[in-house]
Amino acid sequence: MGVVNVVLFLSFVSCISPQAWNTYDYMKREHSLVKPYQGVGTSIPYWDFLGSTMVTSNYVRLTGDIQSQRGAIWNKVPLSVRNWEMQIHFKVHGRGKDLFGDGFAFWYVKEPMQTGDVFGSRDFFTGLAIIADTYSNHNGVHNHGHPYISAMVNNGTLHYDHDRDGTHTQLSGCVAKFRNLDHDTFLSIKYVHDTLTVSVDIDNKMAYKDCFTVNGVFLPTGYYFGVSAATGDLSDAHDIVSLKLYDLTTPDDDILEDRANIMPSALYMEPPRDHVDDPKPSSLSVWKQLVLLVFGVCAICGAVFIGGLFYVKHKEQQRKRFY
Template sequence: MRCDNSYQVREHSLIKPYNDDRWDFTGSTIISSTAVRLTSDYQGQRGAIWNNIPCRLRNWEMHVHFKVDGKGSELFGDGFAIWYTKEKMEMGPVFGNRDKFTGLAIFFDTYANQNGAHNHGHPYVSAMINNGTLSYDHDRDGTHTELSGCESNFRKSRFETFAAIRYEKNKLTVSLDISGRNEWKLCFTTSNVHLPTEYFFGATAATGDLSDNHEIMSIKVFDISEGKVVTEDDADYSNVVPNAEYFAPPRDHVDDPKLSTLSRLTGWKLVGVFVLAAVGIIVCLMIGYILFNKTQQTSRKRLY
């Protein structure tokens, strides 16, 4: 995807041996010789890595080498996210990061929530632009604030998994390489996306009742400005309010067939199921008791 004149920007890139003081780590993050593990395959974890140098590039491309796997074969979650935001190192409920963020998020979502208004399967890759006022709706898997997205079987892939996030001339493009062919496959592209400079790159992940290993092997950022000189007009680019002219429309919910009916029930619905089950058991016991008494009475009559 990169232009011939592009070059890797070391101050925004994360590569082995991960001892770069330009990146900060927090939460459940574990650093090894081969990867940065944001979460392990345990419940209730949140981990993050953040570049502490603001990006001053007008046009950039990021390549992320990642891995998501775990013991679960039917149920797993929740996923991870790549960020370009004004805030950094603020833990929260959105894949380990704060809600009502300011900037861009690319979500790698592995779990279909119960009330998700979507007609796609999971895992799912999507984008969201936020000016600091929008909340990410977990129950609907973010469908009402989604720019665009695509299904992608990146979890437990037999091959190395990569994502390319390109922002050039107000156009956002996300491509994936998960099939071992060493070529990018377009996930989505959307125009009229406005992002400022001076924001920070980061990656976060979270587990809840379900879990997975979420690992980052490398993050490489490239300058794709094609050698253009910064002008006076670029000086005010840091004041741009993140926005996009297009959002995906709300969609009807289609249940994920991989999830059992009981596993999709939460809250009062789950309580209702248990109450109905308990009532059914009580009724069965009462009927059994009545039939048993009648049988005993009949047996006594025969004895006389």
């Protein structure tokens, strides 16, 4: 009977369609962050923290709505999965109505746990960054709105140009108005068979909407996940509610090549362009400019008045010649 049962089971499994394989049932716990967060004391299993990060019962706050903060959370376990999806439940909110910033970034990089100037993490990184930029500085030649989500692949040699929103080195990007919403907001980063797809769920419809898709993206295994955020002169609160990593490997996948030692690259990444500085603003303060304006107006009026006096005197001299 035991042999018969095994044969029947194998026959049943062989009849299952590949489309029926539900990869979303396989969440990788060691790469995921879900409530309740607390482990022993204030620590969370598999995760480390940096900077201003604060853990509460409902969210992990990377920065508060306070100027000049940097915070990050980093996974301790290197990724061995070739095809994956990270779903981020997040919230960005603050008191600013027209001016706010700076934003947050999702990382899959070789060098975790390092602070820097790129949304709280290091520049010249090695790996993948998905950047959610909320600060509209109106610099550069781009004409997109904000908040703006973009992707960058780096081999450790490229500089993220914050003043140009990274548009000199991005793979692609889209505008996503995720800030100060009353409902839940989600970001999905999916990497399957060298294709990167970024989607958002920010319309309270419980469905992801494509932001962009880029083919020909080559990422190694063995790197680390993280999320960081930063504020500057402007600020926002950047909260992470959950991070869920799914293994998208399916039974019908062929044996995949070893990706442990390849260098991150992309076939269609925009080449770095020369940095073009914006016109230098006037060094004069508003009050000095106002004083100069008033002085200029007075000088013009004085010149007109003096010219009028000379004109009247000239006319009087002409009349005297006829008498």
